[in-house]
Amino acid sequence: MSPEQYFRNGWTEYLIHIPEGTEHPIEILVLRGHILIERQMARLIEMVLPNPTALELEHMRFSAKVKLAQALVGQEALPWLWESLKIANKLRNSLAHKRARGQVVQRALGPALDVTRTSNARYTT
Secondary structure (H helix, E strand, O other): OOHHHHHHHHHHHHHHHOOOOOOOOHHHHHHHHHHHHHHHHHHHHHHHOOOHHHHOHHHOOHHHHHHHHHHHHOOOOOHHHHHHHHHHHHHHHHHHOOOOOHHHHHHHHHHHHHHHHHHHHHHOO
16 A cells, blocks of 8 residues: 555544544544554554564653654655644643643644645645
8 A cells, every 4th residue: 555545544534533524623633643543553563663662652652653664654755744743742641641722732732733734735636
């Protein structure tokens, strides 16, 4: 499965859990999105590696999963994705540790969402 096909499947799952056209607090979007992203990265790693259980993915930090997925897929595949994942992780950590709320999160998330929306427009049609 190509990275693009894999991403399309992940986007479909995201829309199931966070449907378009409904209002959600930004905190919910960040937290649910983070969980879904982490799940997709674990699936990708499990799909590519011959013995993924040796890594104990459930104990691996999100940032380590991002680096591993990037190493497996390559920087050239979905190059915009890796920086967006790092931003999403920083936002999730800020929310989880009550360092960011409301407009602070929206301001921080705005640039990442703009890049992601522009890069992913082809997946939503």
